[in-house]
Amino acid sequence: MNNGMEEKKFVLMEWADGWREVTPVEADAVGLRKYFVVERVEYYGRLVVERPEDEVPDLVVTDRKPFEVKRVALVGTGASDLEKASLYAEGGRVEHNYDLVSGDGDVGAAVKKEFAEALLAEGLTAADLSGKPAAERREIIGRIAAGMKLVASTKQDDLFDFVEGLLSE
């Protein structure tokens, strides 16, 4: 049969309400083995970021140990410690709400100082680092930051932009 489907194989799933979904699978698929449903409670942390009045707030979502986040900061505006405050339930979803309590210190300055010290331990200054080719600079920043347990949540480029921004101040 030459209908253009020889090299592609698909699974078709059908629901009780008539909904049907097509999903491509490996071209050498030969059959179906089993079907199962996983039931698992998953927790996500959501940090709401204020924007100018009437603008829709920004939202930062984390799936890494959300109950263990202890401090949050919009860099440049100070940090807040998190304190458990209340529960809010809507249907099957429960929100564990936290108060943002003013914490001490400028997290940006602290990270800058910590990074500069780690850089010095390698015999480099911020000026030395900025004079290096981009690829080498990225390698050094990534390595030092990882040693500080400082990582980007989704894109490594965000880490480079953040660190280079701090060092250029």
Next chain:
Amino acid sequence: MFGDIAKLRGKQEEAARFIQRMRRLKEKYGTISKIKEGHKDEIESFVLDGDHEAMLIFGEKEQELLGMAPGLLEFLKWVNEHGIRPSIVSELKKTLGPVGSDMITLYLNRKGIIDHFEYFITPQGKMKLSTEEQDLRYKGTSKENGTLYDELVKDLGEQGISPEECLMIGDKWSTDIKPPKQRGWTTIQYTGHIDMGQCEEADYYAKDFYEVQDIVAKLI
């Protein structure tokens, strides 16, 4: 729901973005029900990128997903058999149209329970559900600042019903419990769906309508 909408519109890759934007909109207004009551246009413009067809699907899916609280049907039959005709008090922002043109009366129609209610009372006016006759005295009032309840107290007073004879059942402290309580009504905080914790001003608490019925049975 947004996964289904994205798929039906052939925009599978947009599903995660739609969901994220809906969550952001919820943070702007506080609760999903506040968005639905007064800012639904932003679901189309902000969440769904202005895709009107996607918004129509949203409306259909929303109705499909809305269930009925445990014991509600039994309670409605029971309360009507006892000669009590409940009314719905909603902070509807949309202009009051014919029955079925807003999500609440559409829901009542679809579930076949509209005949159990007498009036639909909103900041847009009061509508007798059996005739769609509108009373615009309520226009411009609000549940949250209590002016809707002020108008209701006046309206009921003209019918010889005092605040002590009125009962409000609702889940939100600021719109369903505190304002009517301040005007002398009895209040039941319903915690079966939205549970904000127990409001001190509430007289009773119920997690389903079987409990509501038990409370009302003691009151009448």
